[in-house]
Amino acid sequence: MPKWGMVIDLETCTGCQACTTACAMENNRLPGENWQDVLFYSEGSYPNMKLSWLPRPCMQCENPSCVSVCPTRATYQTEDGVVLVDWNKCIGCKYCMVACPYGVRFYMDEKPVVEPDIRAAFPGEGQRSWNPPFRMPDEYEDPSKGIGIQPKGVVSKCTFCYHKVSQAPEGVADLDEANPETREFTPACVRVCAPKARFFGDLDNPESKVNELIAEKGGVRLKEETGNKPKVYYLSGGGAPVVPGKRSTRS
Amino acid sequence: MASMTETAPAVERGNHFQMHLIVALALVAIGGGYALFELLQYGKVQFNTTNYGIFWGFPIVVYDYFLLTSTGLAMVAALYHVFGLEEFKFVAKRCLWLALAGLMGGVAVLFLELGNPWIALWATPLNMQTSSPLFWKVLLVGAYTALLAIVLLGTIVNRDDRRNPLMYAVGLLALLITLAAGSVYGMMAMRPVWFGGQLPVVFLIESFMGALAFTVFFTHLKNGFNHDTMRPQTRALFEGTLANMFAISIALHFILHAGRVVTGLWSNAEGFQVWGHIVASPLFHFSMWGCIALPFVLMLLPATRRNGMAQILAAALVMIGLLISRYEFIIGGQQVTLFKGSWSPEILSYSPSIGEWALLVLAVGIANAVYAFAAWKLGAEEHR
Numbered sequence A: 001m002p003k004w005g006m007v008i009d010l011e012t013c014t015g016c017q018a019c020t021t022a023c024a025m026e027n028n029r030l031p032g033e034n035w036q037d038v039l040f041y042s043e044g045s046y047p048n049m050k051l052s053w054l055p056r057p058c059m060q061c062e063n064p065s066c067v068s069v070c071p072t073r074a075t076y077q078t079e080d081g082v083v084l085v086d087w088n089k090c091i092g093c094k095y096c097m098v099a100c101p102y103g104v105r106f107y108m109d110e111k112p113v114v115e116p117d118i119r120a121a122f123p124g125e126g127q128r129s130w131n132p133p134f135r136m137p138d139e140y141e142d143p144s145k146g147i148g149i150q151p152k153g154v155v156s157k158c159t160f161c162y163h164k165v166s167q168a169p170e171g172v173a174d175l176d177e178a179n180p181e182t183r184e185f186t187p188a189c190v191r192v193c194a195p196k197a198r199f200f201g202d203l204d205n206p207e208s209k210v211n212e213l214i215a216e217k218g219g220v221r222l223k224e225e226t227g228n229k230p231k232v233y234y235l236s237g238g239g240a241p242v243v244p245g246k247r248s249t250r251s
Numbered sequence B: 001m002a003s004m005t006e007t008a009p010a011v012e013r014g015n016h017f018q019m020h021l022i023v024a025l026a027l028v029a030i031g032g033g034y035a036l037f038e039l040l041q042y043g044k045v046q047f048n049t050t051n052y053g054i055f056w057g058f059p060i061v062v063y064d065y066f067l068l069t070s071t072g073l074a075m076v077a078a079l080y081h082v083f084g085l086e087e088f089k090f091v092a093k094r095c096l097w098l099a100l101a102g103l104m105g106g107v108a109v110l111f112l113e114l115g116n117p118w119i120a121l122w123a124t125p126l127n128m129q130t131s132s133p134l135f136w137k138v139l140l141v142g143a144y145t146a147l148l149a150i151v152l153l154g155t156i157v158n159r160d161d162r163r164n165p166l167m168y169a170v171g172l173l174a175l176l177i178t179l180a181a182g183s184v185y186g187m188m189a190m191r192p193v194w195f196g197g198q199l200p201v202v203f204l205i206e207s208f209m210g211a212l213a214f215t216v217f218f219t220h221l222k223n224g225f226n227h228d229t230m231r232p233q234t235r236a237l238f239e240g241t242l243a244n245m246f247a248i249s250i251a252l253h254f255i256l257h258a259g260r261v262v263t264g265l266w267s268n269a270e271g272f273q274v275w276g277h278i279v280a281s282p283l284f285h286f287s288m289w290g291c292i293a294l295p296f297v298l299m300l301l302p303a304t305r306r307n308g309m310a311q312i313l314a315a316a317l318v319m320i321g322l323l324i325s326r327y328e329f330i331i332g333g334q335q336v337t338l339f340k341g342s343w344s345p346e347i348l349s350y351s352p353s354i355g356e357w358a359l360l361v362l363a364v365g366i367a368n369a370v371y372a373f374a375a376w377k378l379g380a381e382e383h384r
């Protein structure tokens, strides 16, 4: 079994949000409720200012607090270490959202982040809370894995594009969009990253590119103090702090 | 014996409870009607919670407030049923009915807040996620509800005040629910305002203190807020043992609350800046001084603890103050986001929507309706 992980190179990332857009299209996200987002920060004031940005998917923790707190096991971890939500079992208690240190979970029944509410323009039927004009092929949908159009009353999160990566050929070290053999199985955010700031592979495979990058460029994880052990690593070239200062103000 | 029977004539009593029931049902109609209309028409998007920080809003505050009041009341009843404190005999049955009333009010609000409440009924017990405090809370509340209902059924059938051995289990479950409710917040190591092993104890003290306030208030309400019609034993209890317990629990609550506030204000750690925000609000000072310090003084001074109006005032202030501090605690714990982004200001803002307020009205209405009906028809206020 692979242990899928991601590496994001902050020196290469331009903050273009292509990953965010691709994720939204791939996973039928509501506008503004991005499983994958790029967060922008500013510190200081003009002319002594620093701007920074941080791409932030779900950290797919090895030791996920969202899994421990979920009273129904709706949030669970697959054998290959991906944290998913079973929408058939989710009761919408939002305890996982309270317990997630990274703020990467989304409840369906909230005010729209972007007005007007697109759900009203594209009403859904059956389990589907809305009917996105852009949406993944029906055969990919799997409510037991939190893949598809999010129903009402449940929480959703980044699946590492599980409908793709779970189909990858056995034993591959990396899922790389540049490799025609693995392109189709690569998560959407990695596939579209133009400056190639994102890498995806098996953290348990010593031959994988992700392991090489983490070792050679000093990959770090966010909020290590929580003990959640993310499987998303950041590279910053060692020059600047990876995580924008905690006291950064909104930009 | 005069002292063993009600002082108010039966007919008058019936009218009194009927009136109470009518008012309570009106509250149910207003609060429930508005909340249901909003939920059916627009859904929960009308609540002021968001995906960007404030996930648990006012309905959770109301639910926890009513649930912990219920468990506290069961513990007060256990003082008679389990520990044999005879002084509490004449308030024990009232406490048990109020415990059921509070429970029903709180659970009703929870059902309207949850995304899929009916799934919770089977998915929680069947999936055995023992690492989740909520799993234990749901399981314990289920057992507590069933046993409390059986105990109360016994009081309807027998119409007496005999000690019930089942109350050992009810009392224990009430205690465990209260501790589990504290753990739901206290175990969140990633949330500095909530985190701490002392939280279950804090919840226990608050629950007991709130229950004493409700006991005092509803006993006076039953007597039409007329101190003179109160049973002598109850009056002695309210001026003696119960007043002492009430004063001590208020003092403990004050110490624990003030301790957390001072620690929070002193610390530079990320997340604690919310304490500065809380302390800057007039609501905090009203709850701290008006709803904790003042009731403590009222219960401490011999002249005021013997005065019916002072008892009612102290009880009412504590009931209000607890709701405020529960609100500050639950919302405040989420106001500094754990992971900031461009969307996140220093302190997130939140205030309940009209629909969320309506749920409080609904809970108050349901709880009062259950109690008033039990008092009117099911012998909740008869003693033998």
Ligand code: SF4
Pocket (backbone or CB within 6 Å): A069, A070, A071, A072, A073, A074, A075, A085, A089, A090, A091, A092, A093, A094, A095, A096, A097, A154, A155
């Ligand atoms: S909201 Fe759903 S996934 Fe999250 S803890 Fe509750 S039941 Fe589990």
